[in-house]
Amino acid sequence: MLRLARVNIQKLDALHSRCFAAVASKKAHEKDIAQGPARQNESFMANIFRGSLVPTQVFPYPDVLTSEQKELTASLIDPFERFFAEVNNAARNDENSKIDDNTLTALWELGAFGIQVPSDFGGLGLNNTQYGRLCEIVGANDLGLGITIGAHQSIGFKGILLFGTPEQKEKYLPKVASEKVYAAFALTEPSSGSDAASIKCRAVKSADGKHYVLNGSKIWISNGGMAEIMTVFAQTEQTDKKTGEKKDKVTAFIVERSFGGVTSGPPEKKMGIKASNTAEVYFEDVKIPIENILGEEGEGFKVAMNILNNGRFGMGATLAGTMKECIKKATEHANNRVQFGQKIKNYGAIQEKLAQMNILQYATESMAFAISQNMDSGSQDYHLEAAISKVYASECAWYVCDEAIQILGGMGFMKETGLERVLRDLRIFRIFEGTNDILRLFVALTGIQYAGSHLKEVQRALKKPTANLGFIFKEASKRAASTVGLGGTDLSPYVIDELQPYAKKTAACIDLFGQTVEELLLKYNKNIVHQQFTLSKLANAAIDIYAMIVTQSRASRATRLNLPTANHELSLTKALTLQASDRALMNLRNATSSYHQELNKEMSLIAQSVCENSGVHTSGVIDLN
């Protein structure tokens, strides 16, 4: 039997977009749904939402750099590391809450501010993968400094790279790549965080149509206190070409501090990433020439989301480096510290920690470079994976750093060891550039939306059964197979022999994943967008599946290439698969179980009651009642 959900796709879509102001849906998908047959999406993760396997982006593990590019990248690593060893001092940057001028000058000379700017504009012209490799070094050494250079190029002027006109590129890229002009990305406002579409900054077009006048303010802008050039988002009045209706829509602008009317507040005092400057930025009657509109008028939201999506992969690479450094410190200690007459590395409690830390590092790195290489080979379908890797990397890095501190014990708590700074620095990574909570919903709903569009296609085919018999038969048999538990997913062609049993476990997760999505669509219809308890379970399962897939692919590659580390990588992959497949199955079962329905209801009630009473709402045990 073919089971079909009658999903009101358009409504789902509209709700989805509103929910995900901070992360955005992909325009291409929206078009697919409106216009008919879904285009082939290359994303591995998007496709498992509809129970289908599209292996091109993950199997075999991508390898896009030419040997010349690899050689060049290798030659850049040494000077980058030497900058951190000889010039930069992360502890001092943290202590002073700023990077001193000498270090910044050295960083400019090193070329670290224009890594991806084409060499014609004075940058290094590296691709995403090469950038990612350098990010790893930054992450291992100084996250605060990493934010300074990341806010500058990963988001600050990325919009000019992605959407700039030739004139805008000519004018601004040389400055920000090598002429010591800082850039910033200004989206967030006091009343507009995750819900980025609700910004209040407003730009009004002058009567002669030659410029816009911008008013409003932004908060928590990285590099906000020092940036000369900013990508600023503001509401503008746009007229709908069809209906003539006037509507507020977001437009992106390139704003120079020198336009006048741009001021910034004092540096914010923060928990971590203190080396980076974070400030409020105010705009008072700032005159922006019309040629400084970035992208299309009224399309600023899309510009913002594309910039964020495009920059997100770098975080995974950065944090993979951070984890490496934490692991190095923890291992050094475990190798030397003697307690109860033995090196602590001989104790199971320590071994378990070290192994877990390495498993997570391996998966994070595998994700980051799968995505960067997908992007470099021209893929447009990396947004789900990039969101997954951001969530995964930021949570794993926190765990790894925390456990490193635990292994070092009291020594880990001391400032001198340098891990407490890293832990403070890491905390923000789960919050900024799309909070992990929002990104989880984004992953689940973007996938569901894609699956829904496919279901709609099946519905359409069913209206003319004779004409679409083959298609319907294929769908029916696929679904029949998964319902009776035969399992439609087969990963065996893609992994080496030794990993076959593990690939089977992952395949079982993928099968259940597709079924669960369909079941949820059937059950909730368009209301699925409100089921956040359930959606985050689905997202967690997706994250675990992606971790299994990329590590199995990378370890297979290591084995085929006969790398000296292949056996170790296989161990990491096996261990990860055992953990992740179990967890994914549990999350998927929970997503539809009645037991969890009850739990969710209770949790919801608890939260309501706590909120109504502004805090803990219990009677003290020994208080007078």
Add this chain to the structure above:
Amino acid sequence: MARVLVGVKRVIDYAVKVRVKPDKKGVVTQGVKHSMNPFDEIAVEEAVKLKEKKLASEIIAVSVGPAQSQEVIRTALAMGADRGVHVEVSGDEYELLQPVHVSKILAKLALDEKADLVILGKQAIDDDANQTAQMTAAVLDWPQGTFCNKVEKTDAGLTISREIDGGLETIKTKIPAVLSADLRLNTPRYATLPNIMKAKKKPLKKVTAKDLGVDTTPRIEIISVEDPPVRQAGALVADVDALVAKLKEGGHI
């Protein structure tokens, strides 16, 4: 204005733990990180400083070795050398290449390139020979200033302060001359990324030892390469008397 020839050798990175090959004929080099010999970096830096002070007109970086030696030439170019010469000596022959060969090659190149100054690292950290600069000076019959701690240009030539046992020695020399760089001569810069990009476009000439008329036939044969002996485990003694007894037993006192 002088033309400076700088020697740069590709060696196993100082941070790598060196392992002996199973056949005991050498050390493992495959898949091992290599970089420019640290003393050669100091030599390059000194040459670049001379150029920045307008005391040198051109810097030529030379490396003798297999194809990968070009990596360290590129590094020298990124640090500020103007062009490179790669003298290709491949595989087995390179393993048996000795300072005497390299010094003849460098001497020939110094004459061909009309160099006024040859600056080399005082020794390479792989074979620790500390001979090439001295031999090169001998082949050329030029004065030498080895273990340089400071190099100053004077009207007549160079005033060099050298590191010797127990202190510094100051000498004066005319140019042309051969210098060898000691550790404290300067702190070498790292190549910036934009300069690495630019270095890709700088000229790099490839020649063979044969082209230069230098015979690199091996004069030696490697019999065996051994790991340093492993340190024996120590033992705790109960008191001073026991310690003295043990030392006597071992014939140490």
